[in-house]
Amino acid sequence: MIKAVNILIALSFIFLSTxxxxxxxxxxxxxxxxxxxxLFSSFSSYIYFQGDDRNRERLLKAVRRGDQAITVLPDxxxxxxxxxxxxxxxxxxxxxxxxxxxxxxxxxGWSILQKELNDIIAKHQMGELVxxxxxxxxxxxxxxxxxxxxNSTTGGYGVSYSDTxxxxxxTHIKQELVNLAKADDKYQPLAKKWNYIQxxxxxxNSNVAPFVVLHTFDSMRKxxxxx
Numbered sequence: 001m002i003k004a005v006n007i008l009i010a011l012s013f014i015f016l017s018t019x020x021x022x023x024x025x026x027x028x029x030x031x032x033x034x035x036x037x038x039l040f041s042s043f044s045s046y047i048y049f050q051g052d053d054r055n056r057e058r059l060l061k062a063v064r065r066g067d068q069a070i071t072v073l074p075d076x077x078x079x080x081x082x083x084x085x086x087x088x089x090x091x092x093x094x095x096x097x098x099x100x101x102x103x104x105x106x107x108x109g110w111s112i113l114q115k116e117l118n119d120i121i122a123k124h125q126m127g128e129l130v131x132x133x134x135x136x137x138x139x140x141x142x143x144x145x146x147x148x149x150x151n152s153t154t155g156g157y158g159v160s161y162s163d164t165x166x167x168x169x170x171t172h173i174k175q176e177l178v179n180l181a182k183a184d185d186k187y188q189p190l191a192k193k194w195n196y197i198q199x200x201x202x203x204x205n206s207n208v209a210p211f212v213v214l215h216t217f218d219s220m221r222k223x224x225x226x227x
Contacts, residue, residue: 032069037140038062040114044147050099083117107151138173149204190223
């Protein structure tokens, strides 16, 4: 009987140890997904603003964050790391690009790379995300789609990778932020920022205002980083 109890305790300890090790790996993957979404929207803004210095810096900052996030993922994530390398090579190849008129293939190629990376990430189980991680992933996904639509007005491709319409995503995240703010007052400023930008996001197909949207998202990212 004592031996059986000892075995049970040992197995429980192993399970708990495994669970505690798995949690940081999930968090690392979440942070990489956030970084990758930021890169998607940053490159689209780089295209939209014709490679200006402000958006070039935003783009390179997103690349650095993604590089840092992927280095802590296990080496077994070969497919993911190879696709990230392909994406960053694509970004590098357009650092000296001459934005002279509209190049439909530029945003088209970028959209394909986004879908391929998203499909690879989707193979990894991150579990049911809650709290600010859930909010930020949804925020960044909305921004990446918004910027895709912004480029579609100039001849590029606005591609959505979600089965949920962008309007519904924008509305759903508002309720999630309301719930966060009710649970903890520190999220009130973030919820207010979202209320400020929501109308502009919903007008993506008729009143594109990327400068305001990107500036507000930068502010919201700083808020999230402070939590």
